[in-house]
Amino acid sequence: QLGLAARDIPGAHAAGGEWATPAGSFFTARPIGPEGKVALVYPGAFNSYPGLGQDLFRAFPGLLEHFEAQAEEPARQLRSALLYPRTYVTPGRRELMELESALGDDVPFMLATGTSFAILYTHLVRRVLGVTAHGGFGYSLGESSMLFATGGWSAEGRRDDLISDTPIFRDRLVGARRTVRELWRDIPADAPDKDLWASHVLLTDERTARAAIERYDRVYLTHVNTPGELVIAGDPTECRALIEELGCPAARSPVSVVMHCPVVDAELDGLAGLNDYPTGSLDGLELFSAYDYQELPGLDRERIARRIAHTLRSPIDFPRLVRTAYDRGYRYFIEVGPGATCSRWVRDTLGEQPHVAACVDRRGVPATKSIAQLAAR
Structure with missing residues (x-):
């Protein structure tokens, strides 16, 4: 690490940039300082x-x-x-x-x-x-x-x-998700728990997602993680339809707890x-x-x-x-x-x-x- 630092830090300093190694050593020519x-x-x-x-x-x-x-x-x-x-x-x-x-x-x-x-x-x-x-x-x-x-x-x-x-x-809010079953009364009593609720991570922006979600009764925007990443949740069939409409990269989340939407009320x-x-x-x-x-x-x-x-x-x-x-x-x-x-x-x-x-x-x-x-x- 010392050898790499001696070799590379002068160049990083002259360029006003940063230097880092996979092991974790780090240098910046523009430190934020104690005022942050x-x-x-x-x-x-x-x-x-x-x-x-x-x-x-x-x-x-x-x-x-x-x-x-x-x-x-x-x-x-x-x-x-x-x-x-x-x-x-x-x-x-x-x-x-x-x-x-x-x-x-x-x-x-x-x-x-x-x-x-x-x-x-x-x-x-x-x-x-x-x-x-x-x-x-x-x-x-x-x-x-x-x-x-x-x-x-x-x-x-x-x-x-x-x-x-x-x-x-x-x-x-998990398992049988009785809160969902009681709210959406048309769900068959024998419907498997896994078919009631799904969460998906989408790589798109909030404005685009919100505009599309308005056309779906049982899909909710639950989390905005970054300006280009968010989470939707709700009825699995409607979630898949929304994702297909948006045409954005998406992945089903392993976490499917009912949360951050009016169903929780x-x-x-x-x-x-x-x-x-x-x-x-x-x-x-x-x-x-x-x-x-x-x-x-x-x-x-x-x-x-x-x-x-x-x-x-x-x-x-x-x-x-x-x-x-x-x-x-x-x-x-x-x-x-x-x-x-x-x-x-x-x-x-x-x-x-x-x-x-x-x-x-x-x-x-x-x-x-x-x-x-x-x-x-």
Whole structure:
């Protein structure tokens, strides 16, 4: 790395550009500097995967002590038996794919692990690496993870069992999707669950998609990820027809939870109850919400629960969240959760505007390497 740096950095400096290596070393001739504010970015709930964080505690033993200190049953709260399955024989590719598919359908597992790693990664960035964070925002259910990870909600009040026990994430918005069956009364009683609802990622712009969706009664624009990437959901047949009409690249999403559309309205009270936790302190952080794309107005317990429930029945406009933060002076965006989706979306949204978007976790990359790459940036 030193040899490569000695060879290449003078040229990058003279050209006013950047230099990076696959190992993670980085140089820029145009650093943003300390005047740019740092935002913590919390991804949605469905990014966990088998083996997530498997070497994190070995690299940072203090994180384990921190996590165990605030959890009565740390192994259960981390869902370690599912994240790191014990077998006599090393699982093959097929077994791993089946495991990942099963975990993806386990909403309580995804919510619990997403929140746990948001807490761990936030502590790592702020307390271990010593990065001064000024604010943050979350994508979809990442807003709930953000509140736990930043102290807005008391960690001691966390109740993952409520999510496991609620019918909302057992058969109302997932599985049999009874909420959908009750709303769309013409669905045959014996219709398979998989034929009720589908989500698709489309590579097109919001304006084009909205104009076409108006002609479909059971298709919803649920997420805008970037200026050129969005998610639609609804009746599988109508979704396919819309995609064919648009003629854009599209892929079916493995996540098909009913969310971010008016179908959720029947579950608003229950969703508010699942987001009703004792509040703590934000410690000066400026947190932005997709409820109104403004800073959280405070930590009133009931008000926060209602606001989050409302965001879960409304489309998510992630570029709007990013631009809101950018207009407030945020230039550094650190993704503190499983995967690296949000950091990519930040880059796609801001384009050539001066910014840094980095992540703590990158699938398939050792924790020490991904975190060293983050620190280098």
